[in-house]
Amino acid sequence: MKSDKSIHNISIAAIKRSTMKPYDFKWTRFYTDNAEFIQWYSGIEIELSENELVICSTIIDADNFSVLTTRKLVTKENGTLMAGNRIGAKDKSHGDFKDYYAKKPLTFGSILLDNGRDLKYFIEVHKASMVMIHGVRTWIRTESMTNDQVEKVARIWTRQNENMADFKAPGAITSD
Structure with missing residues (x-):
């Protein structure tokens, strides 16, 4: 069985690998630990098991949010709470995430x-x-990976993310 820490590490590495900086979004965040989540959203109560870690969230208000943890995906829409785990789950849709059609700041994905x-x-x-x-996506994919695979990929992606943080494109304008 994969540890919560290894699922958290690979998920955060995947997020950083695919998300452009700065990470200063209006409703969406990812977390290095649960204390960071609690610091930002003390009013959002998510029941966590021992060692379960919060990975990321989109939180509009106390009645409309989604929180991904190492063990479950929780969504509260208009006050109605729904949750599910990754075992046997399949990635289904990412909605209009590029905002081509609806011209709204939020969309729904689904699994x-x-x-x-x-x-x-x-x-x-x-x-x-x-x-x-x-x-x-990464959370779901970890189900079919061994613990060693999860840890190895997380290490590789984390190292690549760190190397990219130091990278300066030739001719780039910098404040140095």
């Missing part, structure tokens, strides 16, 4: 749960969309 039920989740459109899309 198909093992029991045949769809579970929607909020996605903030444009650059922020990559946080929830890659968080959920």
Whole structure:
């Protein structure tokens, strides 16, 4: 069984790998630890098991949010709470995350749960969309990976992310 920490590490590495900086989105965040989530959203109560870690979220208000943890995806839409786990889940849709059609700041992604039920989740459109899309996608994919594979990929992606942080494109304008 994969540890919560290894699922968290690979998910955060995937998010950082695919999301353009700066990470200053209106509703969407990813978290290095649970304390960071609580610091930002003390009014959002998500029941966490021992060692369960918050990966990312899109939080509009207390009645409309999605939170991805290492064990479940939780969405509250108009006050109605829904949740599901990744076992047997399939990535289904990312909605209009580029905002081509609806011209709205939010869209819904969805996953198909093992029991045949769809579970929607909020996605903030444009650059922020990559946080929830890659968080959920990676979270689902870890089910078919071994713990060693998850840890190895997380290490590689984290190292690549760190190397890219130091990269300066030739001819780039910098403040140095």
